[in-house]
Amino acid sequence: xxxxxxxxxxxxxxQVEADVDSSETLEGVLRRCFDLxxxxxxxxxxxxxxxxxxxxxxxxxxxxxxxxxxxxxEITTIEGLSDGEKLDPVQEAFVENAAFQCGFCTSxxxxxxxxxxxxxxxPTDDEIKHYLxxxxxxxxxxxxxxxxxxxxxxxx
Amino acid sequence: xxxxxxxxxGVVEGLRTGQIGRSINRLESKAKVTGTAEYIxxxxxxxxxxxxIFRSPxxxxxLRSVDTSAAEAMPGVYAVITGKDILGVMPxxxxxxxxxxxxxxxxxxxxxxxxxxxxxxxxxxxxAEEAVPLIVAEIEELEAVxxxxxxxxxxxxxxxxxxxxxxxxxxxxxxxxxxxTNLAMDYRLRRGDVDQGFEEADRVFEHTFxxxxxxxxxxxxVVSAAELTGTGRLVIHSSTQSPSFVRMEIARLxxxxxxxxRVRTALLGGGFGAKLxxxxxxxxxxxxxxVRRPVKIALSMAEQFYLITKHATTTHMKTGxxxxxxxxxxxxxxxxxxxxxxxxxxxVTQKSGFTAAGPYDIENVSLDSYAVYTNRPTSGALRGFxxxxxxxxxxxxxxxxxxxxxxxxxxxxxxxxxxxxxxxATGTVIQDTAFPEVLDELEKQMEWSKxxxxxxxxxxxGRGIGIGVxxxxxxxxSVAIVNLYGDGSCGVYTSTxxxxxxxxxxxxxxxxxxxxLETEDVLVxxxxxxxxxxxxxxxxxxxxxxxxxxxxLAAENARDQLFEMAxxxxxxxxxxxxxxxxxxxxxxxxxxxxxxxxQAVYGQQAGNIxxxxxxxxxxQPPDHDTGQSEQITPFxxxxxxxxxxxxxxxTGRVSVTNLVNVADVGTAxxxxxxxxxxxxxxIMQLGFTMSEEMFYIDGQVINASLADYKIPGFFxxxxxxSNHVIxxxxxxxxxxxxxxxxxxxxxxxxxxxxxIEDAVGVRVYDSPLTPEKVFxxxxxxxxxxxxxxxxxxxxx
Numbered sequence: 001x002x003x004x005x006x007x008x009x010x011x012x013x014x015q016v017e018a019d020v021d022s023s024e025t026l027e028g029v030l031r032r033c034f035d036l037x038x039x040x041x042x043x044x045x046x047x048x049x050x051x052x053x054x055x056x057x058x059x060x061x062x063x064x065x066x067x068x069x070x071x072x073x074e075i076t077t078i079e080g081l082s083d084g085e086k087l088d089p090v091q092e093a094f095v096e097n098a099a100f101q102c103g104f105c106t107s108x109x110x111x112x113x114x115x116x117x118x119x120x121x122x123p124t125d126d127e128i129k130h131y132l133x134x135x136x137x138x139x140x141x142x143x144x145x146x147x148x149x150x151x152x153x154x155x156x
Numbered sequence: 157x158x159x160x161x162x163x164x165x166g167v168v169e170g171l172r173t174g175q176i177g178r179s180i181n182r183l184e185s186k187a188k189v190t191g192t193a194e195y196i197x198x199x200x201x202x203x204x205x206x207x208x209i210f211r212s213p214x215x216x217x218x219l220r221s222v223d224t225s226a227a228e229a230m231p232g233v234y235a236v237i238t239g240k241d242i243l244g245v246m247p248x249x250x251x252x253x254x255x256x257x258x259x260x261x262x263x264x265x266x267x268x269x270x271x272x273x274x275x276x277x278x279x280x281x282x283x284a285e286e287a288v289p290l291i292v293a294e295i296e297e298l299e300a301v302x303x304x305x306x307x308x309x310x311x312x313x314x315x316x317x318x319x320x321x322x323x324x325x326x327x328x329x330x331x332x333x334x335x336x337t338n339l340a341m342d343y344r345l346r347r348g349d350v351d352q353g354f355e356e357a358d359r360v361f362e363h364t365f366x367x368x369x370x371x372x373x374x375x376x377x378v379v380s381a382a383e384l385t386g387t388g389r390l391v392i393h394s395s396t397q398s399p400s401f402v403r404m405e406i407a408r409l410x411x412x413x414x415x416x417x418r419v420r421t422a423l424l425g426g427g428f429g430a431k432l433x434x435x436x437x438x439x440x441x442x443x444x445x446x447v448r449r450p451v452k453i454a455l456s457m458a459e460q461f462y463l464i465t466k467h468a469t470t471t472h473m474k475t476g477x478x479x480x481x482x483x484x485x486x487x488x489x490x491x492x493x494x495x496x497x498x499x500x501x502x503x504v505t506q507k508s509g510f511t512a513a514g515p516y517d518i519e520n521v522s523l524d525s526y527a528v529y530t531n532r533p534t535s536g537a538l539r540g541f542x543x544x545x546x547x548x549x550x551x552x553x554x555x556x557x558x559x560x561x562x563x564x565x566x567x568x569x570x571x572x573x574x575x576x577x578x579x580x581a582t583g584t585v586i587q588d589t590a591f592p593e594v595l596d597e598l599e600k601q602m603e604w605s606k607x608x609x610x611x612x613x614x615x616x617x618g619r620g621i622g623i624g625v626x627x628x629x630x631x632x633x634s635v636a637i638v639n640l641y642g643d644g645s646c647g648v649y650t651s652t653x654x655x656x657x658x659x660x661x662x663x664x665x666x667x668x669x670x671x672x673l674e675t676e677d678v679l680v681x682x683x684x685x686x687x688x689x690x691x692x693x694x695x696x697x698x699x700x701x702x703x704x705x706x707x708x709l710a711a712e713n714a715r716d717q718l719f720e721m722a723x724x725x726x727x728x729x730x731x732x733x734x735x736x737x738x739x740x741x742x743x744x745x746x747x748x749x750x751x752x753x754x755q756a757v758y759g760q761q762a763g764n765i766x767x768x769x770x771x772x773x774x775x776q777p778p779d780h781d782t783g784q785s786e787q788i789t790p791f792x793x794x795x796x797x798x799x800x801x802x803x804x805x806x807t808g809r810v811s812v813t814n815l816v817n818v819a820d821v822g823t824a825x826x827x828x829x830x831x832x833x834x835x836x837x838x839i840m841q842l843g844f845t846m847s848e849e850m851f852y853i854d855g856q857v858i859n860a861s862l863a864d865y866k867i868p869g870f871f872x873x874x875x876x877x878s879n880h881v882i883x884x885x886x887x888x889x890x891x892x893x894x895x896x897x898x899x900x901x902x903x904x905x906x907x908x909x910x911x912i913e914d915a916v917g918v919r920v921y922d923s924p925l926t927p928e929k930v931f932x933x934x935x936x937x938x939x940x941x942x943x944x945x946x947x948x949x950x951x952x
Contacts, residue, residue, distance in 0.1 A: 023282065037198040038191020040425070042375045043457045043862040050375055078191030091189040098181055098828055101836060102656025103188030104197075104375040104425030110189060129870040136862065138375050138426050139656045140839035142873045144832065 007071035011036075012080025020067040027051040027062030029070075030077060038078035038107040049135030052108035053077050059115045078107035081114070089152060090114050097148035101139030108135050113149055122153050175669040176891045179828035183661045183676065184423065184654070194422040196395045197376050201383050201450040205234055206281035207443055209453070210274040210291040211462060212266035215531040215855030216300035216313060219262050219273065219293060226290040227276055232283035235447050236291065237275045239263040245445040246409045246438070253401065253433040254328055255340065255498040256320045258534075260409075260438045266295060267315055267496035268531050269856045270462030275443060277451060300531035300855055304493035305470055307338040307530045314338060315496060315529035327777060328502055340494055341502035341527035343509045345783030347581050353485025353520030357476025361557050365549035366922040367905075368849040369468040369493065371461050372538050373867055374655075376425020378463055380436035381452035382444040390441055391418045397431045398693035399651050399683040405434045406441050417441075420684035424655035428840070429537035430464050431655070432695055433500060461850060461860035466538035467504065468493040471512075471549040476520075481563050481571045485520040488512040490546065492535070494527045499536040502527045507629050508542030510783055513581045514550035515591050515625040515794065516572040521581040523783065531855055540626065540901045541696050544841055547624035548923060551906030555620060556919065565621055565910070566599050574625075580792075583784040589792045590820035590884040595623055598818045601880055602798040610915070614805050617813075618915025623796035624902030627789035628895060629696040631775035635689035636706035638667055638714045640765040642758070644738045644750030646671060646714070651683040651691035652703045657897050658829035659699050665825055666704050666890055670711035672735030689768075697895025698773075700825065701791060704890035705771035714767025721765075722753045774888070791886050795819040795899030797838060799907040800876075803915045808931025810912060812842065814876040815904070822886045822894035830896050834879040837900030843868040845905040849924055 008017045011034060018033040030036040030053070039062040042050035046061035053062045054076040081088040087095070090113050100106040109132060116123060116131040123131065128149045137145070187193040210227075212219075224236035239261040242249045249260040262273045274291050278284035301307040301315070319334040331341065354360055380394040390410075396402050399419040407414045424431060436453050443451040455463060469492055476485035490512060494501035509525025558568035573591045580586055598621060599605075610617050637649040648667045654660040664678035671678075681688060691703060719730040719740065726733065728742040741747045754763050773790035800814040817838045824830040847866040851859050859865045879900070885892025905923050913919050918933035 021282075031198075031200075035200075036191070037195075040195075040197060040376070042377065042425075045457075045861060045863060047862045048375065048457075078189075082190055084190065084192075087186070087189065094189045095181060095185040098185075098832055100185075100188055100656075101182075101658070101832060102375065102424060102426045103184070103193050104195065106188050107191045133870045136375070136867060136869055138373055138428070138840070138867060140836040140868060140873070141832065142839065142868075142870050143835060143877060146870075 005068045007068060009070050009072065010074040012076060022068050024067045025063050026053060026065040026067045026070055029067040030062065036077050036079050040104060040107070042104065048105065049108035049112060050105050052111045054111055054115065059112050078110060081110065093148040093152045097144050097151060099144040099148040100141050105135060105137045109137070109145055117152060175665040175675045176823065176825055177827065178665060178675065179826060180661060180665065180675050182658055183664060183680070195376055195425050196379050196381065196393050196422050197425060197454065199381055199393050199452065201381060201452070204381065204450040204452050205277040205279060205447065206284050207275045207277050207440070207451055207453040208281065208284035208288050209272045209459065210276065210288045212262065212269060212271040212273055212293070212295065214266060214295050214297050215269050217266055217295040217297040219264055219266055219295055221294045222274055223292040224274060227287040230283065230287045230290060232278050232280055233287045234277045234279065237261065237277065237443055237446060238273065241446055242442045245442050249409060249438070249442070250320065251405055251409060251434050251438050252322060252498055253500050254322055254325060254502045256322050257316055258497040260442050268533050270533055271496060275439065277443060277447060302530050302532055302852065302855060304468065304491040304528045304530060307528045308491055308526060312338060315531060325503065327506060330780065338529040339526055340498050340529055341505045343506040343525040344781065345510055345521065345523040345581060346781070347583065347784065348520035350485050350487050350520040350522040354476045357484050358479045359560065360474065360476045361553060362474040363553055363556065363921065365471050365473065365552055367469045367545045367548055368923055369532065369535065370466040370538070370844050370848045371850060371865065372428040372430035372464065373457065373460065374426030374428060374430050377455045377457055377460055378431055378435050379452070379454040380440045381450060382440040383450035384444060384448065389416050389418060390444065392437050392441060393420055394437050395424050395431050396421050396437065397424065397427045397653050397655065397695060398433055399653070399685055400690045401693055402434055402437045403685045406437060409438055418684070418686045421653050422682055424653055427655035428539045429695065430460065432537055432693060435463060457862060458860040461857050462533050464499060464536045465495065465533050465850065467501065467535040467542065467545060469545040471546070473549045473553050475553060475557060477557055477561065479561070481561055481568050483516055483518050483572045486513050486518050487522040489524045491526045491528055493530050493532060495530055495532040495534040497534040498527070499534045501535050504537055504542040507627065508546055510582050510788060511543065511625055511627055512546045512550065515574050515623055517574045517578050518581065523581070533857065537695060539837060539840060540898045541629060543624060543626045543898065544844065544901050544905060547622060547902045548905050551622035551624065551903055552909055555906070555910040555913065566595065566604060569595060569623060580788070582778060582788040584786060584788040586792065588884060588886045589794060590882040591794055593882045593884065594794045594796050594818050594820050597880055597882055598796045598798050598816060601816045601818065601878065616803050616805060616915040617800065618803065618911045618913070619798065619800045620907045620910025620914050621796065621798045622903030622906035622910065623794065626793045626898060626902065628698055628701060628773060628791050628793070630773040630789050632692035632698060632702060633770065633772045634691045634702040634706040635770045636703060636710040637689055638707070638710040638767040640714050640718060640750070642751065642754045642761040642763050645677065646673065647679040647681050648707060649681045649688045650703055650707065651685070651688045652699045653683055653694045655694065657833060658826065659694065661829060662700055662825050663703065663707050666707045667711045670708060670715055672737055697793060697897040697899070700893050701889050701895050702771055702773055704893055706769040708890045709769025709771060710767040713769055714765050717765045717767065718750065718753060721757050722748060725753060725756055791889065791894050793820070793895055793899045795902035797903040797907040799911045801908060801911040801915055803912055803930065805916060805934055808927035808934060810846070810908070810925055810930055812874040812908060815874045816878050817900050818880045818882065819896060819899035820882045820884050820894065821896045821899070822889045823883055823892035824881055825891060825893050830881060831879045833896045834900040835877060837898060838877070838904050839868050839873055841901040841904040842872060844924065845908050846872070846924055847926065
């Protein structure tokens with residue numbers, strides 16, 4: 001059977017702790033223990049990007065990343081990008097360019113874009129597509145997402 | 157009273173004169189980019205159990221027994237529910253919008269691999285999941301049938317012993333009591349004399365086209381939860397596109413009145429038809445009644461492949477033409493692979509079936525459309541309600557005919573296109589529909605008359621087009637409530653679900669326009685059957701037209717009541733008043749704030765004005781034998797697509813380099829949202845055109861995963877994609893609007909297949925257009941560009 005682990009982590013700049021099952025995913029613990037729903041399980045296989053969270057600055061699929069491995073880590077979720085009033089520039093660009101429809105995949109796209117721009121502030125179109133090609137959007141807002149990211153790079 | 161200029165100055169600085177035609181961003185944008193948007197996916201209820209489903213491992217068989225003891229013995233498992241248990245709370249637990257044929261859990265028979273047999277309930281969903289494989293079902297296997305043509309033959313294994321129409325739809329009642337057949341619906345249309353037409357034709361073309369089974373894959377997998385209130389009412393929280401129908405169906409299954417069931421939803425993480433009618437709701441309702449605790453069942457992406465799919469089809473299409481290109485006769489027979497349960501398949505079969513002759517003016521038409529049960533996962537409605545499966549054959553064949561006659565593809569279509577004032581094959585006279593205008597716009601946007609560069613070498617370029625038509629699903633009703641609050645702000649109550657299409661925003665625009673308010677200031681209340689009134693469903697591009705009209709009527713009703721209250725205060729007749737920026741303004745410039753009207757009437761900030769609007773689309777049922785009707789639909793949707801492709805003759809790989817979509821949308825209430833709908837629909841259909849297909853071994857889906865079932869990603873979007881609208885106002889649409897959610901899907905597949913033939917001279921008759929198929933066709937054609945002979949057709 002599974003065993004419980006106690007973990008300490010920095011979650012959206014706050015020190016928190018939780019008792020997690022060794023088989024529990026980070027996405028599951030964000031929901032169960034912290035009521036954070038922005039990272040969402042969709043494909044459950046790390047293929048769609050809906051569950052993306054940043055672990056020590058690196059985007060990972062929260063549906064595959066074991067919560068126990070987050071012990072001591074710094075986690076940023078979509079909820080940590082803004083204070084709820086003032087949006088992050090990436091969020092702003094997504095709104096202005098209508099870069100989503102149903103919004104279920106949007107957290108993942110925003111966080112991946114965040115990481116893309118941290119790695120490469122002036123990506124080409126091809127680099128943008130490559131970087132975001134692990135995220136899926138069934139509403140197919142891809143042209144608008146590309147526009148949103150282009151706008152951010154132009155302003156950079 | 158002061159003059160309106162004084163009152164308005166500063167208060168409503170920057171007020172737009174109109175809300176219609178504003179490209180306003182979705183009202184819930186901020187919630188969606190901050191991760192705080194509400195989905196039922198997020199829902200936690202205190203004391204809630206999670207359910208995980210045990211499914212049939214065989215495609216067809218008698219269920220002899222289910223042994224749940226090992227699962228029940230697992231620590232942490234609260235209960236295991238089987239079909240027998242369900243009978244304790246639902247005496248006749250068969251549901252469905254068209255037929256009552258789907259048991260909440262299997263009782264005596266299983267009909268596809270994945271048919272739900274039992275549910276494990278546990279507080280921890282991972283424990284429930286671990287316990288599922290411990291269940292053992294004893295099943296006496298029966299011969300199964302998977303192909304729609306095989307299943308339609310006499311002597312095929314019979315999936316359902318008896319056909320059970322629901323009674324919801326008048327046009328399905330004739331099917332009651334049929335047995336020994338898999339035919340769940342046989343729709344027919346007869347116009348003119350089709351045999352005579354073929355006699356008079358100079359050329360007759362006959363082909364068979366097929367489409368494959370696909371799946372919606374909404375990113376938010378289907379999820380439902382149920383709980384009991386202290387008074388014993390049931391509350392169902394569901395990612396549903398049709399809360400009103402769910403309430404009716406749950407009440408019927410339980411023998412309760414509708415007011416004992418409450419169904420609510422939130423934003424949907426995509427729908428596309430996957431969340432229509434009733435899906436998991438009866439199961440969570442029954443489980444909750446059995447264990448007296450809240451129960452939530454959230455499907456995995458893989459399980460969605462067992463829930464609902466897009467029909468595979470086979471279509472025989474025979475068309476007679478004159479040498480000048482006039483189509484004189486068309487016979488179409490379509491078999492729809494409905495899978496194990498009817499869901500809405502029989503309605504798809506009919507409601508799309510009657511458009512199978514295409515957007516063409518043809519004197520002699522014969523259409524037959526058959527819904528067929530098979531032992532596959534159930535098929536229902538998927539963005540287009542069957543239309544893309546029909547545009548595929550008629551627009552592929554249009555190109556074949558034009559090529560054979562040596563006619564330009566635009567010219568051939570233009571010669572035959574329906575026009576306003578002309579009768580459709582159903583006999584309904586077309587009005588307010590821009591068939592020729594859409595085609596002309598496509599020709600212009602594709603710059604068709606310019607020289608098209610065709611590369612030499614192994615990569616060949618080609619271009620193709622297609623145009624399709626859909627009739628709005630009818631007869632359907634929408635009801636809306638507009639509530640003016642004491643401070644002059646307002647809320648709109650509808651049961652239209654926003655699943656990303658932007659209905660909240662467009663609803664607010666319509667109410668705002670009538671009430672003189674900014675769209676951003678209108679509150680749209682999400683569906684909750686305790687609060688929001690009846691709506692048939694959010695489907696088939698019907699909401700803007702039907703609910704839009706209901707909202708407009710409700711807002712006008714509220715406005716009229718307000719004017720009645722204000723007329724004495726302003727000393728003006730109602731007809732002389734208008735609403736602007738929270739003020740009632742008279743023609744001579746006097747004004748009063750709406751809040752001051754409430755103040756004057758109630759003596760304080762109090763009271764409500766409740767406006768109600770109800771709208772039902774016009775409809776006359778078709779004659780059963782001929783399919784003829786004076787009003788088969790309230791409005792038509794026209795969508796056309798042009799594609800430019802590059803075909804790699806060495807691998808068969810096709811790259812779509814340019815995709816141009818044009819649709820008649822009526823008045824574009826929100827041009828930005830309209831363009832996004834066209835774009836999203838076209839890219840979704842691009843998936844069904846190029847890659848998406850469910851594969852089976854012995855009835856078992858073998859690619860129920862986004863790893864193996866390929867939906868479009870960033871690199872599948874054509875480098876050039878553009879969307880264009882023709883705004884031909886509909887006389888009964890709200891501000892002239894029509895529906896737009898599906899029009900982008902209609903013609904994508906044939907446009908690309910036609911472009912492939914243009915590029916390399918081979919015809920693929922079965923979608924999707926995979927490299928393997930294109931490569932095989934190239935090999936069969938001797939890999940020569942100038943060889944137009946395909947392999948699937950014959951000509952007299």
